[in-house]
Amino acid sequence: MRFDPIVLKYSQFQNKPFIFGSRREVVMLPNYLFEELKDLPDAQLSFRQQVMETLNGKYTGLGKNVTPLAESVKNELTMNINITLAILQDEIRYAVEEGIGNCADWTSIKIFDKLLRIVALASGRIFVGRPLSRDEEWIKLTVNYTVDSSNAVKDVGKIKPWLRPLLVPFIPSIRKAMEYRRKVAAKLKPQLTEMIEAAKNVKKIDDDQHFDFVPSDQHTLATWSMVSR
Numbered sequence: 001m002r003f004d005p006i007v008l009k010y011s012q013f014q015n016k017p018f019i020f021g022s023r024r025e026v027v028m029l030p031n032y033l034f035e036e037l038k039d040l041p042d043a044q045l046s047f048r049q050q051v052m053e054t055l056n057g058k059y060t061g062l063g064k065n066v067t068p069l070a071e072s073v074k075n076e077l078t079m080n081i082n083i084t085l086a087i088l089q090d091e092i093r094y095a096v097e098e099g100i101g102n103c104a105d106w107t108s109i110k111i112f113d114k115l116l117r118i119v120a121l122a123s124g125r126i127f128v129g130r131p132l133s134r135d136e137e138w139i140k141l142t143v144n145y146t147v148d149s150s151n152a153v154k155d156v157g158k159i160k161p162w163l164r165p166l167l168v169p170f171i172p173s174i175r176k177a178m179e180y181r182r183k184v185a186a187k188l189k190p191q192l193t194e195m196i197e198a199a200k201n202v203k204k205i206d207d208d209q210h211f212d213f214v215p216s217d218q219h220t221l222a223t224w225s226m227v228s229r
Contacts, residue, residue, distance in 0.1 A: 056156040059168045060177065062149060084126065091125040091133075092118065116143045132191055141187065145180040148173045 009020055015030040029037070037045055048063070057063035095118040100109060120142040124133030132138055151173040159167050168174055 055153050059156050059164060059174065060149060060152045061181070062153065087125060088122055091122045095121040116146065120146070128188065128191065132188070135187075138184075138187055141180050141184050145177060145184070148176040148180065152177050 005020075009018055009028070012018075015032065017027060017029050017033070019025050020028050042048065051063040052058070055062040098121075099114045099117050117139060120139045121133060124138060124142060127133070128138075152171065155171045155173050156164060156168055
C-alpha cells in the first residue's frame with residue numbers, strides 16, 4: 001500500500017513544524033500554532049508576500065499590494081456587504097440565464113468557457129459596474145487576461161530565477177497579459193470621470209451612511225477605492 005508523502009511526514013513529526021517539498025520548500029505547521037501566528041505583523045509573516053511569490057508577481061504584476069483597493073475591500077466592502085451580495089446574485093442570475101439558459105432537455109455545453117464568462121460578468125459588475133461590465137470587448141479582455149495571466153505564472157516558474165530578468169519580457173503569455181492590461185486601462189478611462197464624480201458625491205454624505213444613496217451600479221470597488229484614497 002502506498003502512502004501520500006505528506007501523510008508520512010505528518011506521522012513522522014506529529015505535532016511539530018516540518019519542511020515539506022524539494023523543489024519548492026513549504027513549512028508545515030501544527031494547528032495549535034495558528035492562533036499565535038495569525039497576529040504577527042507583515043514584517044515577520046506576510047500572506048501578501050507569499051501570494052506575490054506564488055504568483056511570480058515581480059514579473060506578472062499579480063498579487064501586488066494596491067493600498068486603495070485593499071482598504072476598500074477591508075472597509076467599504078465590509079460595510080456594504082448586503083448590497084454587494086444582492087448585486088452579485090443578480091449578476092450571476094443574469095450570467096447563467098444568458099450563458100446557459102433554461103435547457104429543456106440534456107444539452108451539451110463547453111462548461112469551462114461558460115464558467116469563465118459567468119465569472120467575468122460577476123467580477124466586472126463588482127469591480128467596475130454596468131454598463132462596462134457587460135460590454136463584449138470588456139468581457140473578452142477579462143477572460144483572456146485571466147487565462148494568459150495563469151499561463152504566465154506557470155511560464156515564469158519554469159525559468160531559473162537568475163535568468164528571469166533576461167527572458168521573462170519575451171515570454172508570449174507575459175506579453176499578452178501586459179497588452180490586455182493596457183487595453184483594459186484604455187477601455188476604463190472614459191468611465192473614470194463618472195466614478196470620480198460619484199466618489200465626490202459620496203464624500204459629501206455623512207460617513208455612517210455615505211453609500212446609502214449611491215446608485216447600485218456605482219457600488220463598485222473602483223468607486224470605493226477612489227473614496228478611500
